[in-house]
Amino acid sequence: MSLDNAASSRCEESVFTASLMENDAYDRIGDEPPNYEETSFSGGTTSNGNGTGNGEHRAVRPSVVSAFGHDTLDRVPNIDFYRNAGSVSGNRAVRPSLQELHDVFQKVSVCPSPLQPPLHISVFRPVSVHLISVTNTVEDREGSDGTPSDDVESVIPLDNKDGTVRFGWIKGVLVRCMLNIWGVMLFIRLSWVFGQAGWGLGIVVIALSCVVTTVTGLSMSAICTNGVVRGGGAYYLISRSLGPEFGGSIGLIFAFANAVAVAMYVVGFAETVVDLLKENDAIMIDELNDIRIIGCISVVLLLGISVAGMEWEAKAQIGLLIILLVAIANVFVGTGIPASTDKKSKGFFNYDAKIFMENLPPDFRDGETFFSVFAIFFPAATGILAGANISGDLKDPQDALPKGTLLAILITGVTYLGVALCVSATVVRDATGNINDTIATGMEMLCNGTNTAACEQGWNFSSCDVNSCKFGSMNNFQVMTMVSGFGPLITAGTFSATLSSALASLVSAPKVFQALCKDNIYTALKFFAKGHGKNNEPIRGYVLTFIIAVAFIIIADLNVIAPIISNFFLASYALINFSCFHASYAKSPGWRPAYRYYNMWLSLFGAVLCCGVMFVINWWAALLTYAIEIFLYVYVTVKKPNVNWGSSTQAVTFVSAVNNALSLTGVEDHVKNFRPQCMVLTGAPKNRPALLDLAHCFTKNYGLCLTCEVFVGPRTETLTDVNAGMEKNQMWLNKKKRKAFYAAVACDSFRQGTEILLQASGLGRLKPNILMMGFKKDWRTADTAGVQSYVGILHDAFDFEYGTVVLRMNQGLDISHIIKAQGEYARTHTRTHARTCIKQKQSEYSSLRALTTPQSPQVVVVNERLVSTSTQFQRKQGKGTIDVWWMFDDGGLTLLLPYILTTRKKFKDCKMRIFIAGQPGRVEMKSLLEKFRIKYADIHVIDDITQNPNSNSWKMFEDMIEPFRLHEGSKSTTLAEALRKDNPWKISDAELDTFEEKTNLQVRLNELLQENSRAANLIIVSMPIARLGSVSDHLYMAWLDILTKNLPPTMLIRGNHKSVLTFYS
Secondary structure, eight states, X not given: OOHHHHXXXXXXXXXXXXXXXXXXXXXXXXXXXXXXXXXESSSOEEEOTTOOOSSOEEEOOOOTHXXXXXXXXXXXXXXXXXXXXXXXXXXXXXXXXXXXXXXXXXXXOOSOOTTSOOOOGGGGOOOEEEEEEXXXXXXXXXXXXSSOOOOOSOOSXXXXXXXXXXXXHIIIIIHHHXXXXXXXXXXXXXXXXXXXXXHHHHHHHHHHHHHHHHHHHHHXXXXXXXXXXXXXXXXXXXXXXXXXXXXXXXXXXXXHHHHHHHHHHHHXXXXXXXXXXHHTTOOSSOHHHHHHHHHHHHHHHHHHHHHHOHHHHHHHHHHHHHHHHHHHHHHHHHHXXXXXXXXXXXXXXXXXXXXXXXXXXXXXXXXXOHHHHHHHHGGGGOOTTTTGGGGGGBSOHHHHHHHHHHHHHHHHHHHHHHHHHHHHTTBOSOBOOOTTOBXXXXXXXXXXXXXXXXXXXXXXXXXXXXXXXXXXXXXXXXXXXXXXXXXXXXXXXXXXXXXXXXXXXXXXXXXXXXXXXXXXXXXXXXXGGOOBTTTTBOHHHHHHHHHHHHHHHHHOOOTTHHHHHHHXXXXXXXXXXXXXXXXXXXXXXXXXXXXXXXXXXXXXXXXXXXXXXXXXXXHHHHHHHHHHHXXXXXXXXXXXXXXXXXXHHHHHXXXXXXXXXXXXXXXXXXXXXXXXXXXXXXXXXGGOHHHHHHHHHHHTXXXXXXXXXXXXXXXXXXXXXXHHHHHHHHHHHHHTTOOOEEEEEEESSHHHHHXXXXXXOSBTTBOOOEEEEEOOTTTTTSOXXXXXXXXXXXXXXXXXXOEEEXXXXXXXXXXXXXXXXXXXXXXXXXXXXXXXXXXXXXXXXXXXXXXXXXXXXXXXXXXXXXXXXXXXXXXXXXXXXXXXXXXXXXXXHHHHHHHHHHTSGGGTTEEEEEEEESOTTOOHHHHHHHHHTOOOSEEXXXXXXXXXXXXXXXXXXXXXXXXXXXXXXXXXXHHHHHHHHHOTTSBOHHHHHHTHHXXXXXXXXXXXXXXXXXXXXXXXXXXXXXXXXXXXXXXXXXXXXXXXXXXXXXXXXXXXXXXXXOOOO
């Protein structure tokens, strides 16, 4: 590399060092400055990748010199550039901004040119580059609990140097899902389900349940592999896919469902224990209170295991799984052991084909149907989200959740099916339990009826056709205990199933609830976001879940609440499926799930199926679930939490907007569908609030409003302001609930920038048709170029066929100097004091009395009046009038805009008065307004508008234009020609003579306005048009000035002379 090139590249690095200090591309954490660490460009060290900030350093990646052969500010692709702020897996690096790469040498001029005499070689010694490092920082924003956010970037398992417990796919997902799916149903109700439905329809029941859970599992797999998954389970998956409205509503009811599920499972365990106590005559008080006592003791023990930490909870789950597996194996072993006489009397015979075929068809009794039996069984299939609910405690959720969940569904489905078929092949539906109900040997040929299989085995259960029996798969819920090789193991399995499900729910509910609270969607629940210990355990959530569980355990009757819980889980499944469909339908480039075995239409089918199953289980519980979800959805929508997760809802909204905009291009404009679409030259939106408020009244939620700002100056100097203001000003508009867009351009002149906006703003049919601007109050003291630019903008608007609106208020419109002074005041005080001052403000545009800069009383009064006037249209207008002086037919815009104002709440008490020029008795205007269906209070015909203005008014106008007149008539021809040549912009005597009548009209109109509309709330006047090239700019400004002088708020309006009103249907 040559010396000159070395100098250039190293100088580039030194510039990058300085420019990074001002780089806005990185996210500052809270209010603290970023941490800078000096490292040499070619090597050096930076902070460690895990963000611990413990002083350890790691080697920087090899210099880009080795990659490209020369020094450059460009950086090679690196995962650190894509991390979120606060990542715990590594530092968030900041790549050079486009501006730094593009115009860095224009910013700094200290680098020697290669053409300059070579400097001493020491000048070009290797320099140090400041690499921005965000280490060991937390995001100090509203809603944070002060703890480092979970790593959402790294897909590589983190090294648990701090002792944090992380689970793999077997212990974290597979085991938990199997334990949650294998419930009491397996040992108590499965035989009854197959007794009622027969093993033919019983297989359909299990298959349909597995279809629902499998499709949901496939959808969940697609969602959780489309980016790194944090803690929060179903809530996290749904909220990041469909947005906070859906996620916030389902997250709350899902967490509540898990909390109540703890009570359900514990009560199931307590009822089994009480049955044992009853058999042994050991009841403590009575059955109901014993259930409460045992349930409360059990949930306290489970809480202790949970609070002890995830590691202890995982060990307990493994122990319970072993007991459950032994119990299941015990069933299969028991079916092969030769049946005793006692077991035969109760309906158990070893494998027999006739028994199997007899149990094939359904035999619904006691009003049961296929759907009612399915509703009883389906809750046994739930629990597939047990692994997802602790996604924050998994080593690699993207790999673990699909693998563990789908395998758990397969294993448990096969288990349910295997156990059910074994029972169907060995147990008859009805048995008496009487060992004397045998048939003599050789009498089997007389067997017929419903108990043929038992009869052929030598047992007579025909009495069950007349009287109800206590045994058999239809009557005895303890069939599994009878079939098993060792009965107490089934009891232990029942205990294991209930306690494992209760423990899983007790862990899931606080984890999901904590994730919901961390996102601060419900601000009142922020208290529960805080975690404790190395695993960030939600201790407060555990306590809340414990309280809810105990409350429902004390009720001890969950027959009513159980269907609601099942429907809550199903609602979560439905939204997970819909999330997958919605994300696929949006076709966003960001939807790139690593798991490919899904289909968007299958997910939609799964969502519809879940909704259908909700009504099958319990229709009123389904309606209640929907009602609660809709209420929470509306609540979150109204609250509008300040989050942006890139949801598929945003993507679909964008696609819909593009498609709707494109569809409009194929539809020709029609006068009936005309609506004001305003381009408002406000500068920064907050600078001219009155202009923005009035434009917002025109467009409201039904038209386009574009607030525009032109930055005048060299592009290299103004682009930074343009880019910085885009997001800030749009956020201000959103905060003030102004349905408007912000647009800005950088140009060498104000007129040039406005011309660009006039031509390029909008999209297809969604483009402005009205230009709104404020009156240039200082035109008499402004330089000539400024006046020419202002009038030129009006000419451009007419040329581009825009309707034009100019607003004048006596106090002025621009309050930017007040806002600037307030900003300077805030910066000179401490943050605490500034916040106190903000709370004391009556409005954003409060008076300047708080400012420290010395001001005269007169200036303070003027500014206070300006502030009050600027917010005039934010307040409801009192009873009064909107006076419309419709002098010229411009297509009806002068009439339509005030009519729109009268339909708004702020102006609903204002009546519209119409003033027209003409002879007394002119009645066609009344007929025209009636055809237009426009309400008005009165029509005034001005018949003396052609009179000459009085001398005082004319004198005022002459004084106004005096500094801008040539007075060439009183000078020699040569001198007059010279004056015209030197001052072509001045008003000539010939021009005044040519437009004398038009000038008289403006002065006379002001007199009439003073006479008739001095008390109006708002005045609308037809704007005079200056013929291009004939009327000088200063004369035109004088017309506008004298026309609107000393009046209430006045709008000059001129349509584009295309009809905006029609009386045709």
